[in-house]
Amino acid sequence: MTIKIEGDVKGAAQAGRLLAEGRLVAFPTETVYGLGCDATDEVAVARLYDAKGRPSFNPLIIHVPDAASARALGRFDATAARLADAFWPGPLTLVVPAAVGSPVSLLARAGLDSLGLRVPGHALARTIVAASGKPIAAPSANRSGHVSPTLAAHVVEDLDGRIEAVIDGGPCPVGVESTIVACLGGVPRLLRPGGVSREAIETVIGAPLAGGEGAAIVAPGMTASHYAPRARLRLDATDPRPDEAHLAFGGAPKASGRVLDLSPRGDVVEAAANLFRYLRLLDGEGHAGIAVAPIPRDGLGEAIHDRLARAAAEKG
Numbered sequence: 001m002t003i004k005i006e007g008d009v010k011g012a013a014q015a016g017r018l019l020a021e022g023r024l025v026a027f028p029t030e031t032v033y034g035l036g037c038d039a040t041d042e043v044a045v046a047r048l049y050d051a052k053g054r055p056s057f058n059p060l061i062i063h064v065p066d067a068a069s070a071r072a073l074g075r076f077d078a079t080a081a082r083l084a085d086a087f088w089p090g091p092l093t094l095v096v097p098a099a100v101g102s103p104v105s106l107l108a109r110a111g112l113d114s115l116g117l118r119v120p121g122h123a124l125a126r127t128i129v130a131a132s133g134k135p136i137a138a139p140s141a142n143r144s145g146h147v148s149p150t151l152a153a154h155v156v157e158d159l160d161g162r163i164e165a166v167i168d169g170g171p172c173p174v175g176v177e178s179t180i181v182a183c184l185g186g187v188p189r190l191l192r193p194g195g196v197s198r199e200a201i202e203t204v205i206g207a208p209l210a211g212g213e214g215a216a217i218v219a220p221g222m223t224a225s226h227y228a229p230r231a232r233l234r235l236d237a238t239d240p241r242p243d244e245a246h247l248a249f250g251g252a253p254k255a256s257g258r259v260l261d262l263s264p265r266g267d268v269v270e271a272a273a274n275l276f277r278y279l280r281l282l283d284g285e286g287h288a289g290i291a292v293a294p295i296p297r298d299g300l301g302e303a304i305h306d307r308l309a310r311a312a313a314e315k316g
């Protein structure tokens with residue numbers, strides 16, 4: 001059962017405690033209700049994707065209580081700094097390069113070297129995030145494919161029994177998601193229109209934003225929405241070759257060479273939590289290829305397959 005918590009000072013403290021323990025807690029922001037979890041906890045993030053029923057791992061927006069916290073997690077160029085000054089707290093997400101040694105989980109970042117950061121304009125949201133003491137990953141608090149919730153009751157309709165708690169803070173004043181702008185060097189790019197208008201942003205930076213629909217490449221090795229390893233990926237592989245590392249699943253590794261098992265007990269949620277970390281680890285070791293074992297397609301398995309297929313396709 002999902003518990004309903006009042007959006008007052010006491011409720012915010014309780015929400016912060018639950019988040020710090022790795023629980024899933026929905027809370028209001030000025031845009032839509034977000035489903036939050038500790039962004040540094042890979043398993044909590046995997047459970048969050050599972051609760052939403054997402055068929056793919058989109059990178060999640062990381063919520064922090066103030067701009068100083070954001071700047072500890074990401075690298076802000078002059079444009080990003082100016083946009084943060086102008087629009088935070090508020091419905092703007094800035095995608096910036098992750099700081100070296102960023103504690104934000106690779107699964108929350110979908111394996112990317114960048115981070116979507118936002119300081120919500122809703123005071124209750126900031127209080128909850130501050131109370132948790134953690135950066136909070138929060139996609140909209142709906143089941144995948146449903147519209148974003150702007151009332152606590154919408155959250156309950158979609159996610160009752162799948163999350164620990166929902167904080168009722170009344171209706172969301174903006175009602176559409178945050179605007180997303182990528183500041184990754186070069187011209188800043190509009191990735192998603194939202195609560196702050198393109199015009200308002202262009203006025204602040206004194207120049208037009210780059211177009212921005214979809215997954216255009218924004219920097220070498222860094223695509224807008226998915227991770228690409230250097231090594232060649234071979235999927236559904238049961239027979240690792242001598243020059244390949246083996247990304248196994250469910251125990252009983254078949255290879256004599258380098259093996260990492262995504263989930264020895266065969267649990268897709270655990271596999272999701274390890275996916276990007278293990279891919280990066282093996283990729284960093286310089287193997288020519290990575291043979292990925294067959295993984296079930298139920299639950300988070302579908303999202304794992306989606307991400308692996310994209311990562312494999314990147315190599316052409």
Ligand code: TXA
Pocket residue numbers: 029031032033034035058059060061091093095109112114115116118138139140141176177178179180191192224225
């Ligand atoms: O208003 C909002 O932004 C709401 C509230 C809860 O804060 N959150 C929200 O999250 O809309 P979500 O998960 O529905 O949207 C996240 C989107 C991703 O699909 C992706 O387009 C973009 O944010 N994003 C996040 N991190 C990114 C990154 N590192 N690079 C590119 N895009 C990123």
Ligand code: MG
Pocket residue numbers: 139140148
């Ligand atoms: Mg959404």
